[in-house]
Amino acid sequence: MSAHILVVDDVEKNVRLLADVLTARGYRTSTAASGEEALARIAADLPDLVLLDVMMPGMNGYDVCRAIRADPACAVLPVVLVTALDPEHERVKGLEAGADDFLSKPIHQAELMARVRSLLRVKALYDEVQRQRAELQAWNLTLEQRVADAVEQLERVGQLKRFFSPQLAQAILAGGADDPLKSHRREITVVFLDLRGFTAFTETADPEEVMAVLGQYHAAMGRLVLAHEGTLERFSGDGMMIFFNDPQPVPDAPVRAVRMAVRMQEEMRHLSGQWLRRGYDLHMGIGIAQGFATIGSIGFEGRIDYGAIGTVTNLAARLCGEAEGGEILLSQRVQAALQEARPEGEWSTQQAGELALKGFQRKVPVWRVVPDS
Known part of the structure; x- marks a missing residue:
């Protein structure tokens, strides 16, 4: 012009x-x-x-x-x-x-x-x-907003990573997954694990020793939860609850849960050997069940957890309580899912009879995982 x-x-x-x-x-x-x-x-x-x-x-x-x-x-x-x-x-x-x-x-x-x-x-x-000055000012404002957005995004990712794998946390924030905190119902595979001999250990060990053992235990199990893209529902002391098929559906939830449990027991054998040399006789039992649960946010403003409620969680917890150190017990629905999936060369299962479990009127058929050597 x-x-x-x-x-x-x-x-x-x-x-x-x-x-x-x-x-x-x-x-x-x-x-x-x-x-x-x-x-x-x-x-x-x-x-x-x-x-x-x-x-x-x-x-x-x-x-x-x-x-x-x-x-x-x-x-x-x-x-x-x-x-x-x-x-x-x-x-x-x-x-x-x-x-x-x-x-x-x-x-x-x-x-x-x-x-x-x-x-x-x-x-x-x-x-x-x-x-150019106006453009620079606008760019600076945009940059400040982008930095603020990035900080907020990182904070949200950090919060989501408490429960989900990093990949899933990013997918949720990017809109690649439904809002997980909204209450919903879904079929999931639940894994419970806790340590055998932990109560006796805490009665004789110093608090620093207990915290050191728990730190090793949580770190090792946590890495495997992330590696198998499980959702960590909670951990308290020596107990942990993980589930699969939520918030991101997976086609092989039972297989993935058992594969993770087998790897956990392998890792636990290494930890148990180290602890035994220090006089700590600790082993881990695992229970796995499959069924429908109501899932979503639990808590109050300022302290919200992500939880699953249903019979399936109780069943997995009861199976875990019955499992011996180094043992993985499965519910009948998990066993049926494994038979359909037919994972070969990783493990086999054998029937462990029927157990009378607290909270269940009838005896529950149970299977045991036998890792292939």
């Missing part, structure tokens, strides 16, 4: 001459016959440069120049004073009024165009700096 130049002079012939010369050079021009009209035109359509005659009735050029400079929007608007008076005397008064340059009458076209191009070039550079 061509630059806009406002020509101000009370003599119509002078105005027409300057406007014609500038228009012929490709500039867009507007005109004013008085200082008051000039200020009104500037307010309505801000030009890129003003050619301003000094001697005019009413407001003279100096008055108009001072009024222009008083407006913050026109602080850098180039103003060229045009005068037929003594240039040296008028230059001082013009500078004091805020003018940028001077032209003496009669005007030479070459000098006029040189001064116009020079001032417009400076104005263009200033406009570009201002544009």
Whole structure:
């Protein structure tokens, strides 16, 4: 777009001459016959440069120049004073009024165009700096918001990682999974585990020793929970509850749960060997059950946990309580799911009879996992 130049002079012939010369050079021009009209035109359509005659009735050029400079929007608007008076005397008064340059009458076209191009070039550079400054300010605001959003996202990821794998936590925040905290019902595979001999151990060991053992135990089991993308419902002391198929459905929840349990018992054998050398006789029992549960947020504002409620969780807990150290006990539905999936080369199962479990009126058929050697 061509630059806009406002020509101000009370003599119509002078105005027409300057406007014609500038228009012929490709500039867009507007005109004013008085200082008051000039200020009104500037307010309505801000030009890129003003050619301003000094001697005019009413407001003279100096008055108009001072009024222009008083407006913050026109602080850098180039103003060229045009005068037929003594240039040296008028230059001082013009500078004091805020003018940028001077032209003496009669005007030479070459000098006029040189001064116009020079001032417009400076104005263009200033406009570009201002544009870049505005962009930088907007970018900084955007960056601040992005940083704030990222911090909030990290905090939410940190909270979700308390229950879910890092991949699932990211998927939930990205909208790749349903809201897990909303109460819902789903079939899940539940894994319970706790330590055998832990009560006797805590009665004789120092608190520091107990915390060190629990730290090793939680770290080892926690790594396997994450590796198999399980959902950690809770852990308290030596007990842990994990479930599969929520909040992200998986097609092989029972197989995945048993595979994790087998790996946990392998890891536990290494830990038990280390602990035994220090005089701690600790082993782990695991119970696995499958069934429907109601799942969602449990708690109150400021302290919310993610939990599953249903018979399946009670069954897994009872099976865990019956399991010997190093043993993995399965419910009938888990056994049936394994038979359908037919995982080969990892383990086999054998019937462990029927158990009378607290909270269940009838005896419960139970299977035992036998790792393949």
